[in-house]
Amino acid sequence: MRHLLVTAAFCLASTAAQAVDISAAVDEHILPGYAGLAEKSRQLHAAAEAECRPESPALLAAYGEAFDAWVRISHLRFGPSEQNNRAFALAFWPDPRGATPKALARLMAVGQGSLGTLDTFQTVSIAARGFYAMEFLLFDAQFRAAEDAETRCALVQLLAADIADTSADILAAWQDSYADLMRNAGSNDIYRSEAEAAQQLFTAASTGLEFTSQVRLGRPMGSFERPRPNRAEARRSGRSLRHVVLSLEGTRDLVGHLSDDDAQIDAAFAAAIARAGVLDDPVFAGVADIQGRLRVEVLQQSVETIRQVIAQDLAPRLGIAAGFNALDGD
Amino acid sequence: MAGRRRFLAGLMATGLCPQLTWADAGSPRYLAAARKPSGQYALFGLDASGVRVFELALPDRGHAAAAHPARPVAVAFARRPGTFAVVIDCALGREIARLTAPEGHHFSGHGSFSAAGDLLFTAENDYEAGRGMVGVWDARRGYARLASFPSGGTGPHDLLCLPDGRTLLVANGGIETHPETGRAKLNLPSMRPNLSYLTLEGALLEQVGPPAAWHKNSLRHLAVRGDGLVAVAAQWQGDLAQTPPLLATHRRGAALQFHKAGETHERDMQGYAGSIAFSGSGDAIAITGPRGGVGLIFSASGRLETTVQEPDICGVAAAADGFAFTSGLGLFRAGRPAQPEIVRHRVAWDNHLIQI
Incomplete structure (x- = not known):
């Protein structure tokens, strides 16, 4: 050991x-x-x-x-x-x-x-x-x-x-x-190396996915006992699900640049976007009942899968330490 | 150890040994929570050189712990947004009480005993109201909940009973979270961290915070010296191109003083100080940066003195000669930064090393 x-x-x-x-x-x-x-x-x-x-x-x-x-x-x-x-x-x-x-x-x-x-x-x-x-x-x-x-x-x-x-x-x-x-990363104090610039971009993608999973989807899901459809993002204009898709497309493009268009990682994005495409619940009103909540939860799980895939497969390639404490945030 | 525990338990049963002390738990110097290779979590007692004295299972991931000032009792707190805390008799090796946060609250991961050990204070989030709270528990009567009062801000994290025995200090990190959205930060543009000094009954005595330009510098972890000098470790929630200082010190009645480490070291910290401690002599302060694998050691007046390189370093506490540090890779290191004495454990040490 x-x-x-x-x-x-x-x-x-x-x-x-x-x-x-x-x-x-x-x-x-x-x-x-x-x-x-x-x-x-x-x-x-x-x-x-x-x-x-x-x-x-x-x-x-x-x-x-x-x-x-x-x-x-x-x-x-x-x-x-x-x-x-x-x-x-x-x-x-x-x-x-x-x-x-x-x-x-x-x-x-x-x-x-x-x-x-x-x-x-x-x-x-x-x-x-x-x-x-x-x-x-x-x-x-x-x-x-x-x-x-x-x-x-x-x-x-x-x-x-x-x-x-x-x-x-x-x-x-x-x-x-x-x-x-x-x-020009490597020749200035903000980005002291190309690796630091790549890490900044990775952090942006990873944090963006976390926001989509925990906040865009997590806030309306609420708890099993108490779903919160009124907390869906931009529900008044009917844009809640649209934002999930747009943000997935945006982070997919960025992660493609970071991963040299890694097919396996891109497939995780494609799967989540496909899930969103068949959800047919534009403002996550369905979270109010068990079946509807489950469907949103499946979408959330597919976004979590992307996060896991990039944390396991992409982060180490970019030299990002996946430390127990470094990732804790507390 | 197990044999002695059985012996002590027998003595307790006969009523011949009414008050155990930390010596009965093997005289540990430190407490630390950890994840074991099996994936299970445990609270460890370590001696001054980092050798394991005891190990007690925890139901889930821990964060910090509080040590009773006299009796061999430790309270291990769940990681945010956990709702449990386990009170462990470290001499008998068993749980003696379980704290459950009241409905609508969760623990922050930190708590502190009063000077005499009669009361336990816990930092809590009243998450529907987005209001920080302090819970008060009766250590003399089975850790029954006695009271609660506002912590003076949002998102309280660390909390300390100060050496005067009358004052409670809370680091209100300023960040609103809700368990339904995990650890997502819900109010960054409007966050206002502060340090709040409270009486043990909850009356606000004094409050200080960072200047407006640094309102996203979350004040999260605390250390205090015998004379009341407070040291605070911060976590910057703004753009990492900005590098506000992550160490501040405070004396009652004065302004909060931030201490720069210098641009290179500030960047190495990546905006995140995980833990803080005064040295045993009180003339130095250490903060740890697990993201950059670096510890910064300052004089008590806030001048950077030395640095420590250690991947995933986080826990820090006073040692006979300076500081002891723990890391997520299982290291315990003490002694001088240039020639550390290292003990390796097959665990991932979690965030905090608590001095008993």
Whole structure:
């Protein structure tokens, strides 16, 4: 056993990380993802300026496309998205204490004339910003029925302007400097080696899958005794299952870059996406009964399988220590 | 050991030996939870050089433990979001009580006895309300639950009874979680960690936290020196390109002081300090970084002195000469960092090494 332990320690310390084409991941996954988000968010802002009523088909379509673009890259939680809380300003969810509707109600009470400019709006509660807040304004019965349509309209336009601004900022930061930090890993202090850059990307994919499994699926599943369908992500706009699929597709693309398109790993993604495809339960309302909950649980299990596969097969290749304590997080 | 346990149990039955001490448990110096190669979990007693003194089975993965100040009693806490804690008589080698978190609460993995050992305090999450709580248990009467009160923040993790005997210190990590979503963090954009000093009855005496720019620096683990100087280990929840210090110290009435280790060492820690301790002399503080396999040793005034390299290092406690460390690969190492004395065990040591 002593021999085994020494061998294990040796492996952690000296296994050369498999080479990953970081530049390809940046140029083919990250930059196009953020460019798409910036462009769709710009179109959302334009649509809101043209027509801000929640009934506007053009606005709702633009909102859906921009939200899609975000979810596809919502796993990239490092670098520019984390500076100035930009990612949270785009996506304040989960919201266990209901901060978003409360903050929006306060803004509605302030009235259109006192909402201020985009600059002042960007200093309000982060819970009142981004795609999830806009969903309340466009899809929640209470906000749709609000008598003060002018204030709601002004808020929709402010939120759209803010989303466009934040998305443009993230893209600019990537294009101006952060992409080069990753491409030139090994010659800067943020990424001291290519392995560190690869590990950052692996962590992003792994954390994104964990979020999909534990939060996107886990929150509505609740407990067996007490399922929580009202906690499904973006259920008001009917997007809950869609987000699971989009996030799986997004992480699948990133993991493909990290694993040199490993067929076995990709098959695990394909299986989970296929499961989601046959679920036929767009907002996980089915979790309220045993059969429906079981079907969502099967999907969750297939996402867990991806996590296990990449932890066992991919992490060691990237030189990531799978330590008992290193992975504990407590 | 088993023979002595039977003998002690017989003595207990005759009423001839009313009060056992830690000497009756083989005088362990440390407690640590571990996973065994079989996949089972256990609590171990170790002597000063890291040799096993006793081993007692746990029902599931542990985290930290609390040692009774006089009697050979250890409380092993389940890993978050567990709802059990096992009170073990380490001399008799058997469970003497089982704590179950009240409905709607789970344990954080940490707890602490009062100075006289009459009361046990546990850090708990009231998860529907998203509110941190402290549970109070009566160690004199079978560990009955006496009371509970708010911990002063969200997501309390570590908790200590301070040397003055009157004050409780809680590290409210600031992170809201719910058992239905496992260990997923639900409130990172709005999290506000703090240290809360409370009376033993739960009155808030003092509260300090990191500056606003570091509100995602979760204050999680605590150590205290005899004179009341508190040391705190943090876990950064923001972007890893930022490297806020993971060590802070605090004195009552003053501001929380963070201590930089320097960019390279901060990066090696990967934003995550797993455990913290003062040295035996009290003139040094160690924090451990299992992600980078590194331990950082600071002077008590917060200047980095030395580093320790050890894969999956995490547990740390005071030793006669500096610190003792444990790792997930089964190592116990003590002595000077450059020439450590190492004992290998066939277990994965979990997170914390508790000094008795």
